[in-house]
Each structure stands twice: as C-alpha cells, then as structure tokens.
Amino acid sequence: MNLKELNMSNFTIQDIFLQYGNEYVENHKLSDEQWKVFNAIRNCSTKNLGYHICTCKKCGEEYYGYNSCRNRHCPMCQGYAREKWIQKESSYLLDSKYFHIITTVPYELNEIFLYNSKICYNILFKATSESILELCEDSKWLGAKVGITSILHTWGQTMEFHPHIHSIVTGGGLKNNKWISCDKDYLFKVQVFGSLFRGKFLYYLKHEFDNLILNDIDNLKSFNKFLEPLYNKTWITYIEPPKGKAENVIEYVGRYSFRVAISNERIKNVEDGQVTFEYKDYKDNSKIKLMSISCEEFIRRFLLHVLPNNFTKVKHYGLLSNRNKKNNIRFCRLLISRILTNEFVSTISRKFHEFKCEKCGSTNFSYSFQYDIYRLNN
Numbered sequence: 001m002n003l004k005e006l007n008m009s010n011f012t013i014q015d016i017f018l019q020y021g022n023e024y025v026e027n028h029k030l031s032d033e034q035w036k037v038f039n040a041i042r043n044c045s046t047k048n049l050g051y052h053i054c055t056c057k058k059c060g061e062e063y064y065g066y067n068s069c070r071n072r073h074c075p076m077c078q079g080y081a082r083e084k085w086i087q088k089e090s091s092y093l094l095d096s097k098y099f100h101i102i103t104t105v106p107y108e109l110n111e112i113f114l115y116n117s118k119i120c121y122n123i124l125f126k127a128t129s130e131s132i133l134e135l136c137e138d139s140k141w142l143g144a145k146v147g148i149t150s151i152l153h154t155w156g157q158t159m160e161f162h163p164h165i166h167s168i169v170t171g172g173g174l175k176n177n178k179w180i181s182c183d184k185d186y187l188f189k190v191q192v193f194g195s196l197f198r199g200k201f202l203y204y205l206k207h208e209f210d211n212l213i214l215n216d217i218d219n220l221k222s223f224n225k226f227l228e229p230l231y232n233k234t235w236i237t238y239i240e241p242p243k244g245k246a247e248n249v250i251e252y253v254g255r256y257s258f259r260v261a262i263s264n265e266r267i268k269n270v271e272d273g274q275v276t277f278e279y280k281d282y283k284d285n286s287k288i289k290l291m292s293i294s295c296e297e298f299i300r301r302f303l304l305h306v307l308p309n310n311f312t313k314v315k316h317y318g319l320l321s322n323r324n325k326k327n328n329i330r331f332c333r334l335l336i337s338r339i340l341t342n343e344f345v346s347t348i349s350r351k352f353h354e355f356k357c358e359k360c361g362s363t364n365f366s367y368s369f370q371y372d373i374y375r376l377n378n
Helices: 015-028 033-045 073-091 107-115 118-139 190-207 220-231 247-255 293-301 326-338 342-345 373-377
Strands: 049-057 062-066 098-104 147-155 161-170 172-175 178-181 237-240 267-271 274-281 287-294 314-318 365-370
Touching: 015 267, 015 293, 033 161, 033 293, 098 118, 098 267, 107 118, 107 161, 107 247, 118 147, 118 161, 118 190, 118 314, 147 247, 147 293, 161 247, 178 326, 190 220, 190 237, 247 293, 274 293, 287 293
Parallel strands: none
Antiparallel strands: 049 062, 049 365, 098 161, 098 237, 147 161, 147 314, 172 178, 267 274, 274 287
C-alpha cells in the first residue's frame, strides 16, 4: 500500500498556522468565521480529517490519502474546485471579446468595511454592476444589455486589506432582439464610469447608516460629514482592453475566482518567527520583490480576508444573471451566428488530479471515506 500525499512547497500557510497559530489565538480574538478557516487549514490533509481509500477497479490495488478540508480560503483546496467551475461555466461562453473592469474604494472606507463586511461587499457588487449595466445600455456608448461576471477580492499583493471587484464583461449585448457588438477598445470612458460608481456606492452606503457599526460616529449628520470629502476624490477604476478569444476568458475568470490572499508558492522562507514572501510591486513597474513580516502579522493579514459565512464572492448580472442565463446565452449564440461546439468547449476543459494506478495504469477507481486513523497509520 502506498500513501499518496500532496506535493506541497517547502513552506506553506498550514506550516505557519501549525507552528505559530496557538500563540496567535492566545493574544487575538477570532470571529466564528475566522476560527472555522483557521482550523480547516491547520487540519487539511491530516489525520484529523480522516482518510479515503482509492481502489483500482481493474486490478484491485488500494491507495490511501488524507481528506482535504475543501474550505474556499485554503490554498491547497482550490485547484479541483477551480476546474469543476471552469467546466460548468464554459457552457455559457459567447464567441465575443470580453472586457476586464476593476472597481476599488478609497482607503478611508476600510474600517467601515472591516466592521460591516457583508453590507459593504453587497454595496460594492451592487454599485459596480448597476454602473456597468447603466452605461452599456446608454445609446451614447454600446446601447445594449451586456453580461457580467463579478469576482470579489479583498487583498493586495502584500495581503493588506484592499477590497475591490474584478468584472468580466461581454463585448456586446442585446437590444430589441439584436446582438450589438462593441467595435471599440473600450465600452465607455473610465472617468464617466468612476464618477457614476462613486455616486452609487456612497448613496447606498448612506442608506445603510442605521445598520452600520461605526466608531466615533453616532448620527447621520456626522456620517455625511465624514463621507463628504470622498465625493471630491477620484476613485480608482480600471478598464482593460478586450481579453481576446472566448476560450481564454474562462481560464482568466477561473484563475481570479479561486484565488486566496496568498498562495503557498509565494512563501519563500519561514524562520525565527519571520515569514518572507514574494510580491509584485505595481508602483515599480510590477517588479517581483521580497517582503519579510512576523508570523503574527502574517496570520493577522491572512485572516483579514475571511469572508462572511455563505457569502457569494462570484456573482452574475445582465445577460448572465441566473434567472434567464441559459435562454439568454442560447439566443445570443444564434444571433452571433456561431455556436460553441462540444469540441470547442472541450479545448478549455481539462482533467485535473487525474490519478493513474501505478500497477496497471488504469484511471478507473472507486472511493470510500474512513475516519479510523489506526488503519492508515499501521
């Protein structure tokens, strides 16, 4: 019998949590969601979660492995989930170019986000999607209803808190049962979009005043005064040129959808209570640099990005909204006059974690899950 273990880098988030986690939780209070993620990562692919047996249906050879946690914040559990998602979403691709739009909020709002994450994340999604749909339907720009897939990220390259949304938008849309293609390298002007997004976000945030936890602000007048300077500030938004062929888009979206705050591959050293990791410095021509911080600070930054329970971090709007998604895609494909065939879709669907029997080479296995660790260890 052979024990199949994950191929991990020399240093992992799990190692840091196991070695320095107990000291961290003694000195810091964790939310229920953070506790769940903290324990899931510590126990992932260890005997604490039990094990599974893979039995080759051809020759009967057995293979054993520890169960994974499958938590969406665990860097070791995203590969398989990402590929399953890609295979599902590939059926909704259109033969159209796609745009990448990024919306961010000023750092002055970070504390409000941290204490009111679910409310603020929902407002961020709402303001982003409404701004894109409103401008695209304006005859001054595209003049059609587009499809949007939006993904929430809450971190920057150094794991500091930086809530923002990546939106992938179809480069065309429906109007009066006709497909309207965007013949430019932009859907609308970024300055116009930024101003509209800013106004919508602050409008919805004001209307949530009674539901917000705010430090040093106890009335609506004070809250409005705090927000007033933000109306005159330029909010950073990006609109990238079309992302190319449709088959590249789903890979791109999948990569963004299943990222966590930092991957194990970026961790270069853990020694003497310090973590050294790799990051991309966008202020210096995207140069790759190294940063060292204490393990305590590393854990704190990582746990900043734990999402509220059951919060959906990928949402669809417009033509891709869940209610009419299948019918809209079917109709759009007929109008575009090119249906993505099964052969086309298969070029972007890959088999991950394909496991071959070392004895006979078969890939046909049966699986059973066990929680008696004694057998595995003996």
